[in-house]
Amino acid sequence: MKKIITGTLTLIVLGNIVSCKKEPNTQSSVSTDTLATVLPKDSIVTSKTDSVAAAMPSTTATVEIITKNEGKYPHDIKLFEDKNFAERVKKLVGKEYDEMFKSFNVEGPIVSDNGIYKLHGCKQHDCPGYATSIYYDAKNDNLNVSIDKNGKITDFAEKGKITVSEALKNK
Template identity: 65%
Template sequence: MKKLIVGACAFSLFAVISCKKEAKADVSSTGTDSLATTMPKDSVTTPKTDSVTSTPATASTDNILTKNTGKYPNDIKLFEDKSFANRVKKLTGAQYDEMLKNFNVESPIVSENGIYKVTGCKQHDCPGYLTSIFYDSKNDNLNVSIDKNGKVADFAEKGKITVTEALKSK
């Protein structure tokens, strides 16, 4: 009986791991530049900082994104964080539910000079439905960009965040 229970547990664990790997493999197999942000969890690089950008985040800008660089949205339950989810919902309005439904294949949270980025796209149709979320911790500004088959809808709280090419390609 013990062998049967141990075997069932091992099989369940294997199924969960292989499903997660398959979802992440879907992103890397698309070959699009916009999805170059998907990296294994252990290969996240630390962004360069200088004396101007190394100011620590204040309490008002310390949030789920700034505290979880390198982690995947699903692992930290990003959209279950009420503060974050409410801001994104307020910003995207009627498109929020569709965006959330299609935020399946994810990139880890990356940052550069106080700007944080996370992306998610529709499983098996990443180039067709891609959401990019940017957060400027210095100005407490959130931007969301939803690309539906090349038609991009941009949403900005306090103006468009300037994103470097390096951050775009992470």
């Protein structure tokens, strides 16, 4: 009986050791002329362009969360919980983000016109007093935010102001 228990324990320990074996690292090594940047969770970026891309939120994800959800409400798709989208908006509006996020209660669905997408939200019980419009130009991967506080409009633009059609403004 002792041999069976010892053998079973040996197999369990051996199985745990084998299953915990790390996968071989398939990432290429860093060349001597490349600056390696250590990011959170010990990920290594091996080129200058990669480090810029790694530091910035994924634009592909931003495109997809907006363009693939046209007609849906931001709350239904948990838009502001999407890390890539939220990081870009935070970076764009800075200190205004918390108030904008808190006041994005009454919202309309995502709408578009000719590749430009619009999201609109405003403060509950004070909709004209605090309103936010977010525009996304999918062709140029450009995000704009317009915050209206009692008629005083503040515009934020990533890569320049997006030209918005009257049809889209009125949607």
